[in-house]
Amino acid sequence: MANKNITLVEVEKAVQVIMDTAFENEDYFSELDGLAGDGDFGNSLATGFQVIREQWDTLPRTNINAFLMKVAMLTTSHVGGSSGPIWGTAFMRAAIYSREKDDLNLTDIVNIFDSAIEGIMQRGGAQPGDKTLIDALIPTRNALAQVKSDAPDCWKRALKTASEAATQSIEDTKNLQAKRGRQCFTGERSIGTVDPGIVAVATIMNNMNKAFTQ
Amino acid sequence: MANKNITLVEVEKAVQVIMDTAFENEDYFSELDGLAGDGDFGNSLATGFQVIREQWDTLPRTNINAFLMKVAMLTTSHVGGSSGPIWGTAFMRAAIYSREKDDLNLTDIVNIFDSAIEGIMQRGGAQPGDKTLIDALIPTRNALAQVKSDAPDCWKRALKTASEAATQSIEDTKNLQAKRGRQCFTGERSIGTVDPGIVAVATIMNNMNKAFTQ
Amino acid sequence: MNKFFNDPNNFVPEMCEGLVMANPDTLKYVPEYNMIYRSDMPSNDKVAIVQGSGSGHEPAHIMAVGKGMLDAACPGNVFAAPPVDFCYECIKRMNGPKGVLYIVNNYQGDKMAWQMAEEMALAEGINVKGIMVDDDVSVKDSTHTIGRRGVAGNFFVIKAVGAASEQGADLDALVKLGNKVNSLVRTMGVALTSCTPPAKGSPIFQISDGEMEMGVGIHGEPGRRRDKMKAADEIIEELFNAVADDLPFQSGDRVALMVNGLGGTPISELYILYRKAAEMAKARGLTIIKNYVNEYCTSLEMAGASLTLLKLDDELEALLNAPAEIPIRVF
Amino acid sequence: MNKFFNDPNNFVPEMCEGLVMANPDTLKYVPEYNMIYRSDMPSNDKVAIVQGSGSGHEPAHIMAVGKGMLDAACPGNVFAAPPVDFCYECIKRMNGPKGVLYIVNNYQGDKMAWQMAEEMALAEGINVKGIMVDDDVSVKDSTHTIGRRGVAGNFFVIKAVGAASEQGADLDALVKLGNKVNSLVRTMGVALTSCTPPAKGSPIFQISDGEMEMGVGIHGEPGRRRDKMKAADEIIEELFNAVADDLPFQSGDRVALMVNGLGGTPISELYILYRKAAEMAKARGLTIIKNYVNEYCTSLEMAGASLTLLKLDDELEALLNAPAEIPIRVF
Ligand SMILES: Nc1ncnc2c1ncn2[C@@H]1O[C@H](COP(=O)(O)OP(=O)(O)O)[C@@H](O)[C@H]1O
């Protein structure tokens, strides 16, 4: 795929990677959520995405927008806890951004990240530094933006850099105190534990990198 | 009082006799009801008449009709079991008959008995021979009617004959089977026991006789 | 007892006070006789329509007092027939040149009170007549009745004679009309819970979770049988068949169909019941011209419902559609 | 569980089916989105007014769909926010040249679903705006909310914007009006029993006989405190003072007063509550211009009630008096 714009085919593949990551890490993500949260995160994602997997063949494929809009709706409606509307919002913002577009370049992807981050913040009220997946998405977005201005066509470099940034965010946020989601109820207990949403973003970015560049 | 028509004063006194009979025989009447019925008869009468006793001084005394109508209403509303509407109907028929009348002669009393008996049969659906107080009221009425045609002015003879007839009805009906009221549910068990309603009518007639002739 | 009340002995009077405070322009209240009446009554222009039975069946009957329905109601205490003087005063105070029609559900206590009041009123020259409602097909005789009980079908009798009276019908015509409606209406109910009169403080009968009383009376009197709880559709099937077979209702008949809540069942469930009832009506070839899904005749907070069918002709359809205004309203 | 239903998963769809079967001329139903809508919508002449929250609060909101009230409702499952595609489809299908107004009670799930649907619809060029209702003074934040909860006061928001929309108001005017009503309306409720969602099969919270949850939420969320049951008048005193002190309502104010049953409390008791509420209004110098004693926003078969006060001005009074026709009716 290197150097050309991504189309519906790649978008489908990206969604597949996100879902597979959730299926493969269901227990692990829930375990992480159990340390300071309520332990439902992995299960919520896997249960909701399972509905998408079942309807996969019948999802609308007229264009990127229609496909992602349906994914957004299913995610919002079937993923439990805070994650449904948060992840659904991300897909939805991506869908809305893609209206009338048949393909997306790296600039588009950065814009989608911006729109998704804004949407998630609006939806759940989290600020950067509240120890949520926002704190993984922002460095990821910044890494992509950096590549975009340095080497706008290089998807390979973009994915590698982005996955490194996402992974780094796990450690960078470990000693923060959670301010949103179930985690925030346990107060200081969240200090020193990794945030499951951040780990999930990092794992997804790593799997994206593998899936699209190897 | 002999030989003159009865007025509101005597009507009040008659009602007083009925009530006193019920108070004095409360336990006895209930006991009789307990043999084949549900044992509430004496208590139902006494409880209801107690309300009239409490309101005695404020009962309307403009005429016989108004007085008896109020007694009828209070009886119907406050005497429990079948007896409320049955005894209330008797008072009410007497009240209605007495409209526009300032005094009553023996013919009037016989007519009142006729109207009351008819009313009770209509209200509760009992026929003569069903072993209810109807079977005491009819011989009592017949005795009064007999005196009326023989010696229309003789209240003394009327009361004596009537109370004898009422008393006689106790034994005359003893071996009947009850067909109305709670008694009828016990079926053949009522055969051989006296009917409390009939005993009550007889006791009242005896007390009337005493109260008005001695 | 999870109920709102103050002194249990004031349950009925305080409810009446609340009702009149909420409808100050249209209703008046005579506390001595629990009597709620239209403030524009008595009238020279219409026969007065009155009813009074035990309380605890609200909106029946005090909340059915209004233009085109009842002109007055004089309920007794909870589940207790009105005393005869309530009925008598109600007749007397509502009487006008066109006379008074009383409606009585077939319960012994109610019937006796009204018939005695009728006799008293007649003796005073008042033109009063009564009609008896006995629409409940569940049992022939019951704890409190000789013959069938009168239950939610009562609403249709009131609606029809109320409308006709408003249009100027005379007393004899109203008696004929009321008896006609009663002859064409059939009801059966089912209880899923018991209920607790405030002054009694304990449930009027015992029923376990998962049980139902099929054919229950509106005071919790026994019906046809105690059974284990079943699916909504199965319950409606039994109620519908019992009711429809009784008249019997026949293919081609036009009907009004009522699903009445007994007090503790939410309206969501009543519509689930209506769904099946409407299907069954269709399957039998009955055309539902009007439907009624709400509470009309309740048993305090009892969970349960009843189903009523009324056979319609042009006359009844027009009377059901005539305007009426009562305290039970949304807006 | 003494409730009428078939398969618990069909509780909501079967209720919707029953509702539409009972109102075939005025309502239509889209099963895929639990969507009940006016059969004469969408329209070129008016802004569409829509709402959808969890089911189990009937008559809110599917039974409030009709001329002068909602144009559509798309409830989720019992006590579950509608999925975002229900909201999105509801907006899309009701949209006309004048746009769509959605009303959302302040519950996190409902809010998120509607806001996402709004974003999606906006992206497609649909002119859609929302207003949030948060009338419950009981608690600031709660299990399911940030900020106050939206409860029975919602009825007045719908009534006002429904009437104004019928009269041709545009979307911005309706947003302003809806926010105005919300700023003038206050509610608090009390639960005397719990309730059981059919699919759950067990009560949503535990409460003993003789206890009450003061300030309960309409999904049984905790309120201000658990207390022992008190006399009706005492309970109303607390509800009334909490509500009236909050705006605050002041002597001379004209108000609408609602006593709303939570589903299992019979209307007899609601009038006992109204009685005391009206007395308290009088004592405070408030004039009750309109009153509402019925069920408006319930929690399945929960016994309990809520009290709502709305401060009126000429505009709101006229809107409350404007005609409206919804499935909840007596005749
Ligand atoms: N308000 C929020 N905004 C953004 N992210 C959030 C928010 N709340 C939770 N998260 C993210 O979601 C993760 C937990 O998801 P999940 O377990 O589904 O939510 P819940 O807290 O409702 O159980 C957290 O690790 C955090 O990264």
Ligand SMILES: Nc1ncnc2c1ncn2[C@@H]1O[C@H](COP(=O)(O)OP(=O)(O)O)[C@@H](O)[C@H]1O
């Ligand atoms: N239907 C009736 N008609 C006439 N008298 C009746 C009737 N039912 C009962 N009685 C009389 O009333 C008496 C019992 O009264 P009571 O105990 O008050 O009635 P219940 O049977 O309701 O307990 C009987 O002994 C009988 O004389």
Ligand SMILES: [Mg+2]
């Ligand atoms: Mg969690």
Ligand SMILES: [Mg+2]
């Ligand atoms: Mg007895």
Ligand SMILES: [Mg+2]
């Ligand atoms: Mg008895």
Ligand SMILES: [Mg+2]
């Ligand atoms: Mg109810």
